[in-house]
Amino acid sequence: MAEGAEEAFETAVAEAAALFRDRDATSFELVRQVEDPLCYRLIIGWRRLEDHTVGFRESDAFPAWRALVTPHLAEPPAATHWTTAHGAF
Secondary structure, eight states: OOTTOHHHHHHHHHHHHHHHHTTTOSEEEEEEOSSOTTOEEEEEEOSSHHIIIIIITTSTHHHHHHHHHGGGOSSOOOOOOOOOSOOOO
């Protein structure tokens, strides 16, 4: 995160939520680290991996997403994919 861009970044992510919802994301949450307030994690739920890697990334929503958030980042974002190993509550 570029220092001083936190508010603009959060606004851009909120604006971008519709891009993900329109591409069938099942959840969308931006979390901010308490110890390092310049560190964020965007957690997006998809039904299938391909819904992200193909359905979203190959759509016109992807460059629109990048255009919204990239100006506020210190470095390009990295996408990783996770699955639930254990859930409770």
